Amino acid sequence: xxxxxxxxxxxxxxxxxxxxxxxxxxxxxxxxxxxxxxxxxxxxxxxxxxxxxxxxxxxxxxxxxxxxxxxxxxxxxxxxxxxxxxxxxxxxxxxxxxxxxxxxxxxxxxxxxxxxxxxxxxxxxxxxxxxxxxxxxxxxxxxxxxxxxxxxxxxxxxxxxxxxxxxxxxxxxxxxxxxxxxxxxxxxxxxxxxxxxxxxxxxxxxxxxxxxxxxxxxxxxxxxxxxxxxxxxxxxxxxxxxxxxxxxxxxxxxxxxxxxxxxxxxxxxxxxxxxxxxxxxxxxxxxxxxxxxxxxxxxxxxxxxxxxxxxxxxxxxxxxxxxxxxxxxxxxxxxxxxxxxxxxxxxxxxxxxxxxxxxxxxxxxxxxxxxxxxxxxxxxxxxxxxxxxxxxxxxxx
Amino acid sequence: xxxxxxxxxxxxxxxxxxxxxxxxxxxxxxxxxxxxxxxxxxxxxxxxxxxxxxxxxxxxxxxxxxxxxxxxxxxxxxxxxxxxxxxxxxxxxxxxxxxxxxxxxxxxxxxxxxxxxxxxxxx
Numbered sequence: 001x002x003x004x005x006x007x008x009x010x011x012x013x014x015x016x017x018x019x020x021x022x023x024x025x026x027x028x029x030x031x032x033x034x035x036x037x038x039x040x041x042x043x044x045x046x047x048x049x050x051x052x053x054x055x056x057x058x059x060x061x062x063x064x065x066x067x068x069x070x071x072x073x074x075x076x077x078x079x080x081x082x083x084x085x086x087x088x089x090x091x092x093x094x095x096x097x098x099x100x101x102x103x104x105x106x107x108x109x110x111x112x113x114x115x116x117x118x119x120x121x122x123x124x125x126x127x128x129x130x131x132x133x134x135x136x137x138x139x140x141x142x143x144x145x146x147x148x149x150x151x152x153x154x155x156x157x158x159x160x161x162x163x164x165x166x167x168x169x170x171x172x173x174x175x176x177x178x179x180x181x182x183x184x185x186x187x188x189x190x191x192x193x194x195x196x197x198x199x200x201x202x203x204x205x206x207x208x209x210x211x212x213x214x215x216x217x218x219x220x221x222x223x224x225x226x227x228x229x230x231x232x233x234x235x236x237x238x239x240x241x242x243x244x245x246x247x248x249x250x251x252x253x254x255x256x257x258x259x260x261x262x263x264x265x266x267x268x269x270x271x272x273x274x275x276x277x278x279x280x281x282x283x284x285x286x287x288x289x290x291x292x293x294x295x296x297x298x299x300x301x302x303x304x305x306x307x308x309x310x311x312x313x314x315x316x317x318x319x320x321x322x323x324x325x326x327x328x329x330x331x332x333x334x335x336x337x338x339x340x341x342x343x344x345x346x347x348x349x350x351x352x353x354x355x356x357x358x359x360x361x362x363x364x365x366x367x368x369x370x371x372x373x374x375x376x377x378x379x380x381x382x383x384x385x386x387x388x389x390x391x392x393x394x395x396x397x
Numbered sequence: 398x399x400x401x402x403x404x405x406x407x408x409x410x411x412x413x414x415x416x417x418x419x420x421x422x423x424x425x426x427x428x429x430x431x432x433x434x435x436x437x438x439x440x441x442x443x444x445x446x447x448x449x450x451x452x453x454x455x456x457x458x459x460x461x462x463x464x465x466x467x468x469x470x471x472x473x474x475x476x477x478x479x480x481x482x483x484x485x486x487x488x489x490x491x492x493x494x495x496x497x498x499x500x501x502x503x504x505x506x507x508x509x510x511x512x513x514x515x516x517x518x519x520x
Binding site for chain 1: 430432440441442469470471472473485487488490491492493505506507510511512513514
């Protein structure tokens, strides 16, 4: 199975051909908006980081922005900074150059005029947009995909139908030589022993246990009980009783391949196969972190109930322009109510009209259409935009 | 003569209809699924009322179980008695512990099961 993609200088293949306009500090989030406006393929990437963070949070956000720029869906980058921020625009610029990606850096420090910065930024974005439009697609192998898989608005149909269908696709991508990344540390609590058995060595197994132990410790240190928020009230209404049940159903979406490694938030995998990113379940932060690992597209396995009546994603109401997200549902009731909010329906497995494998083959076809640009997902068509949310672990000052 | 005619003309459509109803009833039979043979709960694939008999799919086999109360689509019921303090098992793994005795066919959910994780009060 093959798809049509945009081959980059570093060998990776994009399923979209974007020009990212990235702010190095949230103080100037308006700039990417002004610079990218009405330029074909240009996307504004402002975010929540300014001079209010410490140590590892700074390292994590620098890594995340750099690796977002490295996502294969991005042709080139216009980086805009102030010159007084904590994150070094120069370092991010050099790191993006190392990824063999066209990049231009513009700083308020050098221009000293907001309007000039906007017009120079627009010139740069326009230039890159023209260069990007000259690139034509070429055939690429399924194994050149790095697929993100997430479940949300989960109910018991997630573990019975849509996650097994996602898992089928995950196994196929990996058997073709590709990569699959899943995350949501709070939602492997109670299922970590299953992942530990699949870790390729003791070191990776240890990382899985450390990730869950840290999450559980932080919850208990707050003096609260996870039972108040996991499963969520919507999960409980859908029939999920405990976090263990939710987690055991959730990990099915990652298929059955051996676990190669545990990645930090926004870290790029060193090889191919199945990876777990230690990260949050909250969709807005998750999307940023997992796109930074290099995933070109995402499968979002959706349950039923109220979250399935949202046009976008639960906990991520804004369009996320960096990678197409395919919304899949196995809940007949939710699908019946809002067919126009679901890209692919697999509840036919419940009605015994289709097997998991047949639904999986359909999902693969859908992915190929989306990857080849023949189809836009519902999430891509959203118009509401917000700055990116990068995960912060420490205090905000 | 007239009545014979009527009965003959009615008989055929009626019998066809009965078969159709049987077929429809069978396909409409309320279903549930047991994901792993070690599980002591089944997940419902339809809304059920008290005393409904549910077709439970367990791998290649099916089983019939009567539910004791009305339970929503996607929720679970006990396949056998689960005593207070015993593990509730789904996907072949422990998903929590019963906080009271749960009879066969009874709803298994947050009112009679508790999680064992992220609590701080358990070792």
